[in-house]
């Protein structure tokens with residue numbers, strides 16, 4: 001068991017001063033905390049659940065793909081990434097226009113007429129359609 005060491009500097013405080021001993025296994029404690037945080041997310045968690053994403057102690061599907069494709073799959077799944085709408089919101093670019101002319105939001109990336117299209121269900125598995133979509137956007141988002 002770890003014990004707090006004597007403080008050498010008054011300004012430093014050890015995490016052991018505020019941490020509590022686990023009463024379960026680390027995996028159970030981590031999963032329980034994750035589930036608690038998940039439940040507090042409300043509508044966003046419901047949206048992720050619709051896409052087949054649930055708290056779990058394993059890598060998301062598609063982890064056998066290249067890093068760039070897997071990253072893109074995960075960004076499309078959670079609806080957060082470097083699409084042009086986000087880049088404009090973050091004041092990195094001035095335009096949110098996609099090559100097709102529509103505003104390029106994360107949801108648009110799955111429905112863009114100039115790229116392979118896929119659905120949330122495709123992303124969960126991922127299907128060939130999701131992999132094609134992720135491959136298309138992997139260098140952009």
Ligand SMILES: [Zn+2]
Nearest residue numbers: 098099100112
């Ligand atoms: Zn587009």
